[in-house]
Amino acid sequence: MSHANLMNNYFNLNSVYTEEDFRRRFRMRRHVFERLLCDVQQVNLYFRQKRDRAGRLGFSPHQKVTVALRMMAYGSPADLIDETYGMFESTCLDTLEQFCDTIVQVYKDEYLREPNQEDLNRLIRKAEDRGFLGMIKSLDCMHWDWKNCPTG
Structure with missing residues (x-):
């Protein structure tokens, strides 16, 4: 059922x-x-x-x-x-x-791998087209101040 x-x-x-x-x-x-x-x-x-x-x-x-x-x-x-x-x-x-x-x-071979330069270039272009500059550097979010972070 x-x-x-x-x-x-x-x-x-x-x-x-x-x-x-x-x-x-x-x-x-x-x-x-x-x-x-x-x-x-x-x-x-x-x-x-x-x-x-x-x-x-x-x-x-x-x-x-x-x-x-x-x-x-x-x-x-x-x-x-x-x-x-x-x-x-x-x-x-x-x-x-x-x-x-x-x-x-x-x-794993197609999606679960480290990005190569071609992948990075494609991601950067797509992000820049959407107005999100510097996307690759922000993936880890370590440079962002987060007011709600419990240890910040």
Whole structure:
């Protein structure tokens, strides 16, 4: 039932929530979610739906990826996810661990690396076009005075 609700709310053609709602709640666009979903299913069998020993379908790939993303995006504890998605706390934690390991495996060469000079030039151009000069130097934010800093 939680899979059907998730699909009806976010993924079906006439879903309850709009694309803007999806982006706000998932912190990404739907097509990015679907790319992640496809990629993790191809690499890790954990994210494919399986039947248990009684022949019942287990959690869907959509449910597993949603749980992992919600835990990361909102810092939601596993026991809260348990109540919302009907997935036991231990399964939520296993799902999060599998997701993180798989994301690193799939995307480390493309996204999880130090930027090269071409990357830096592209980032600088994009930031300057938006009026944010000196962006690369500010990434660590160490030169900013922050009035609410507990040690500042």
